Amino acid sequence: MEEPPPPPPPPPAFIVRVFDPEKDSHAAEAVEHACEDGPSGKTSLSTDLLGDPLCRVRNSPAFLMLVAETTSPTRLVVGLIRGCVKTATCGKKAHRDAPIFTKLAYVLGLRVSPAHRRMGVGLQLVLRMEEWFRSNGAEYSYMATEKDNEASLRLFTSRCGYREFRTPSILVNPVHPHRRLPASPRGASLLRLPVRDAEALYRRRLSTVEFFPRDIDAVLKNPLSLGTFLAVAAPGYVWPGPDKFLSDPPESWAVVSVWNSAAVFKLELRGAATWKKRLAKVSRLADRILPFLKLPSVPDLFHPFGFYFLYGFGGEGKRAADLVKALCGHAHNLAKDGGCRLVAAEVAASEPLRSGIPHWKRLSCAEDLWCVKRLAEEYSDGEVGDWTKAPPGPSIFVDPREI
Structure with a gap:
């Protein structure tokens, strides 16, 4: 047996x-x-x-x-x-x-x-x-x-x-070899806010958004935070300070901050087919030779690369989404100057300003998944009850320190 x-x-x-x-x-x-x-x-x-x-x-x-x-x-x-x-x-x-x-x-x-x-x-x-x-x-x-x-x-x-x-979306846009000018929409201005003013603006406009960090000042003062940028639908706009800005806001405005993830870690795509790598290389070569055409070239993701992360999206007015698009274009230029190949953002699926964030669907993730647990x-x-059972709001604040 x-x-x-x-x-x-x-x-x-x-x-x-x-x-x-x-x-x-x-x-x-x-x-x-x-x-x-x-x-x-x-x-x-x-x-x-x-x-x-x-x-x-x-x-x-x-x-x-x-x-x-x-x-x-x-x-x-x-x-x-x-x-x-x-x-x-x-x-x-x-x-x-x-x-x-x-x-x-x-x-x-x-x-x-x-x-x-x-x-x-x-x-x-x-x-x-x-x-x-x-x-x-x-x-x-x-x-x-x-x-x-x-x-x-x-x-x-x-x-x-x-x-x-929650099921937020990760939106990723490539950094092209040609330089994309800020090119704010006609009749608009783009400014960099002082850290203290950016903190005041965020606390008074975004502090009730889910996941907003109470220590937003520490985030904005961190060396990895490259600045907070404001776009206003008014030519030659002069920043009056947060109090006057919020008491009498422009008809349309938008704000976003930029985080240097490239200084923290690098990414690399492995296992791609040889023909895909060659096609991507040809697209980049054509973009360099004919930059005025602004071809949608595929960045080199097959060697270690860095990216910039956009966070703190906010704004109001009919042109807010267009102003967000201009801010993303400015971030693209910063990323290009910083040697990065991607610009990324993560926003709620129902984010009102989402339409203004440029991205490639092939590089993005339509539904990331966040799971939560009540510990005690x-x-x-x-007043909020059990947060794990609360319905989603229109926006979330994605802390760049946790990317």
Whole structure:
């Protein structure tokens, strides 16, 4: 009688501990690269964190990175996770137009080595991170993922209690070799706002938008923030200061800020077919030779590249969307001067100014997926109730520190 096959070996034991930059950086980078290698013949997006595994969270008010390490037979880092905590808007008071703030945590960068998946590593990393969130007073936790990432959704929604919450759009536009002039719409002006004035404008116009960070001043003062720009439908407009501007606003205006993501990490598209690479190269060559034609050339995404991120979209008036388009053109020029190949933004699906944001559908994502979880039921419901059950508003504020 044939003997039954031996039982599979037990999964290696592992511990979850705080990331140590001095001894874990190379191991964490190896896990990142192992998770970015897509299936054979498929394109995948590789991320180079420029030698700093904490770069995507270190600009947040409070942050932590954890690693999972096997204890038998040898010590080996097989998983990692990052998280940060801030205070952000979750709604507004019913009796007056004032924001309701909450302590909000964000999970990003969960990675588990392919050889150690389905062993509970990811679950334990998330649970340990949530313990740290609670110890820092966070009432809610959220994460972002692709809608077709079944493994991530299964972990967070089925096992960790998250629920699908918002579906913003990631809008990406290439930076062409030819220079796109700011070319504000006829009869309009484009200005750069002082940081203090930009803060005042945001607090008085966008502070009730979901996910608006209470420390917006820290965001705007960060060296990675390249400036806040205002477009006004009035020629030769002189900035009067935030008080006069808001008490007697122009007929149409728009505002946006620019964040230098290229200084934080680089991206690279891998696995593309050779003919696609050649076609993209030909389009860029033609654009350089005939710049006056302003051909829609395909940028070189097959080598490490950086991008600028646009955030803080706001505005009013009939021409607001056209003014946003002019601001995006100005950001394109900044990105070109900065050696970047893409300009990106993330906005709510119902964002009123979305029509003014130029983008290529092939490079963009129509529906990103944000999932949220209430960490502690004992918190007071307050005026907003349970935010996880609240209907979406027309806009969201995407914090550039969490990109």
